[in-house]
Amino acid sequence: DTGVSQNPRHKITKRGQNVTFRCDPISEHNRLYWYRQTLGQGPEFLTYFQNEAQLEKSRLLSDRFSAERPKGSFSTLEIQRTEQGDSAMYLCASSPGQFSPQHFGDGTRLSIL
């Protein structure tokens, strides 16, 4: 059973650069979620997909953030013109149904210099 896979695990970049993260969900799961977690806090919802359709976006997702899920398989989250406040762990999760338990990857830790 391959779980949710996220790459890279760590990303260090300079302020102002663009970064892209990838998430490979469990293959039979049609729902995919992105969350952001800062130190000492719980994850905060960013956006979610059902198959290839992006159905909900949080107000946290500024216009510098964009997410895609082409063909309803893997997903990418891109942050343009990174800022110090973007430093966080970005978590991806997938689930087979609307109120099913979510399976999380180990996240991508982003550090902005």
Added chain:
Amino acid sequence: SQQGEEDPQALSIQEGENATMNCSYKTSINNLQWYRQNSGRGLVHLILIRSNEREKHSGRLRVTLDTSKKSSSLLITASRAADTASYFCATDYGGSQGNLIFGKGTKLSVKP
């Protein structure tokens, strides 16, 4: 904004003791879930309790839900050092599409 609030924020116990963590939330829910997170790792789903359920068991875990008080508790019995982790409650809300709202978590430390 955060829906759930866990209490206590940190808990330190000896191996073999029971650990109880509480969670309060603000709006109506479809279900409530508990997750565990080891340091630097993703979250692992522990248990899901639906809004029409009052208690649920899974191995050494027992979860209760009181929708009238908008609160839940997670009991871990006979704790082990391997239970050391942060524990989060997560809720959807009545009109959500399934995305979860997490609390800040309880950091549990189990000393051998």
